[in-house]
Structures are given as C-alpha cells and as structure tokens.
Amino acid sequence: MSSLRPPRSRGRIAAILGAAAAVALLASACAPKSDSSTSTASGSAAASCSTSSLALYKSGQLTVATDSPAYSPWFDNNNPSDGKGFESAVAYAVAKELGFSASQVKWVTESFDNSYAPGSKNFDFDANEISITPTRAKAVDFSTGYYDVTQGVLTLSNSKYAGAAALSALKGAKIGVQVSTTSYQAVINEIKPSGSVSVYNTTDDEVNALKNGQVDAIVTDMPTVFYLASAELTNGKIVGQFSYDGGSPEQFGLLLQKGSKLTSCVDQALAKLKSNGELASITKQWLSDAADAPELTQ
Structure with missing residues (x-):
C-alpha cells in the first residue's frame, strides 16, 4: 500500500x-x-x-x-x-x-x-x-x-509548504505516513526529510495530526489524497504527486x-x-x- x-x-x-x-x-x-x-x-x-x-x-x-x-x-x-x-x-x-x-x-x-x-x-x-x-x-x-500507484503530498492551504513545486522544497517539513505502508520508504528515498518521519496507525490519526499542526504534510497514495482533500479537510491542499524506486x-x-x-x-x-x-x-x-x-x- x-x-x-x-x-x-x-x-x-x-x-x-x-x-x-x-x-x-x-x-x-x-x-x-x-x-x-x-x-x-x-x-x-x-x-x-x-x-x-x-x-x-x-x-x-x-x-x-x-x-x-x-x-x-x-x-x-x-x-x-x-x-x-x-x-x-x-x-x-x-x-x-x-x-x-x-x-x-x-x-x-x-x-x-x-x-x-x-x-x-x-x-x-x-x-x-x-x-x-x-x-x-x-x-x-x-x-x-x-x-x-503514485504517492501524493497533502497539506493545509495556509501551510508554508502549500506552494512547494519540488520534493526538495519539502525537506524541512514534518511529514506523517501510515504504519506498514510503502509511503514511509517513498518519503525517505525521495523527499529525504531533514527530520524524522511521524508514523500513525490509521489515516484518521494522520489527518488529525495534520489538522492539529503536529505534521506539516501527509503522504499516501493519490486516490486517498484526493478523497481526503475533498471530504475530510475543509482547507486541504494537494501539493502534488511523485513516484519512486528508480522510475519503476x-x-x-x-x-x-x-x-x-x-x-x-x-x-x-x-x-x-x-x-x-x-x-x-x-x-x-x-x-x-x-x-x-x-x-x-x-
């Protein structure tokens, strides 16, 4: 996943x-x-x-x-x-x-x-x-x-990372992912954040962390990102998508x-x-x- x-x-x-x-x-x-x-x-x-x-x-x-x-x-x-x-x-x-x-x-x-x-x-x-x-x-x-599957990056519309146009612009962001998913490795390999990645048990936990300012962005598959931005968040902003693992x-x-x-x-x-x-x-x-x-x- x-x-x-x-x-x-x-x-x-x-x-x-x-x-x-x-x-x-x-x-x-x-x-x-x-x-x-x-x-x-x-x-x-x-x-x-x-x-x-x-x-x-x-x-x-x-x-x-x-x-x-x-x-x-x-x-x-x-x-x-x-x-x-x-x-x-x-x-x-x-x-x-x-x-x-x-x-x-x-x-x-x-x-x-x-x-x-x-x-x-x-x-x-x-x-x-x-x-x-x-x-x-x-x-x-x-x-x-x-x-x-491609990975999607979701943040809040008022976040300083909302306008990021490249993965390098997200290096300083606090990022959340769901436990046991491939999103974690995708973040480590492609975004290469300067800080640790926060891991949550469920998507609901991720979304709450984003709402509460515990993370700046969450990363998951694109269909889920679209859903969360439209149905779970009133001020969600889809930053973009990326693939990983050498283009495969x-x-x-x-x-x-x-x-x-x-x-x-x-x-x-x-x-x-x-x-x-x-x-x-x-x-x-x-x-x-x-x-x-x-x-x-x-």
Missing part, C-alpha cells in the same frame, strides 16, 4: 477523478522493482482454472479478505460486499472470471500489516491496496499488478498464500480483465484522474 488506509474512509471520488489513470493502468502492471516476475515467482501453475478444480480455502465459495474499516474510494461505506469502490469491484470482477457468482464471494477481515506476514491464510486472496514489493513477496504470493511503477497486487495454486488462475483472470477493457473501466469509474495533480521532481 501504499496505502493510507484512510478513512481507506474515502468516499466515492469518481466525480473528482478523470480518465488519465485508466490509460496509465493499461500501460503497466504493478510494483516497485518486482512486477510479475517477482510477484508470481512462487505461484505454481494450477492444473486447471475451472471453478470445480480450484484450490480454495473453503469449497464452493471464494473467500476474499480486506481490512476494517474499508475506506473509499477503494470500498463504499465500509461494506466490501456491495461491489462498489475500486477494490470491491476488482474483486468481484476477478471472481466472475473464475466462475463465481456474487453470492459465492465471502468477505473476511485481515489487517493490512498482517496480510503479508508469513504463514497460512484464512482467505483465497486479499484485496487491500497492497503494494507488491520484493520483501513482501518472500512471504506471500502476489498476482500481477492491477493498479499503478509501484503497483497494487492481490495477495495470496505463499505457493498458492490459485495464483496463476487469478493472474489469468486479471489478464482477461485487462484485455477486454473491464479493468480500465473500473479504474475510470472509481479512481480516474489522480494523474491530474502536478508532478513533484527533485
């Missing part, structure tokens, strides 16, 4: 966002220097991807995990099962390609930072804005990427148990959704236009 898990409360921002992200999504697949070669290295090829032969956590149903609360624009009203929000829509689209009806999809709760811990899982895959990284891929399987795209991937026999089938489902345009349509509906924020370079 990158992931701010904000009100991961992020209400529906489809109206705010535009078609650029959908085009960018089709141009690439997901993760800092890992991509599909790293993300699916341990996902063994399933003998068959027919619904009856899938290796499932529970027979007859597709068990999908996400965090709680589940925030917009990734989910709607903390209700993953309604099919609304980007992650929910992707999960149901993958389920359909695997041969499951909506009623056969069952949701369970898995915290973000526990999702990529080693060990057995009580789900078939986790959809939770989880960035693919080589370190995480040592303990779990990832699908191929389904969304390219950071990507979200569906997370599966290490060595899952389902990984290759999930990859096939995502490939179909990319080739037929459905993934681009889902992205446009829920996340498009995050690319409209100005680019922050060194």
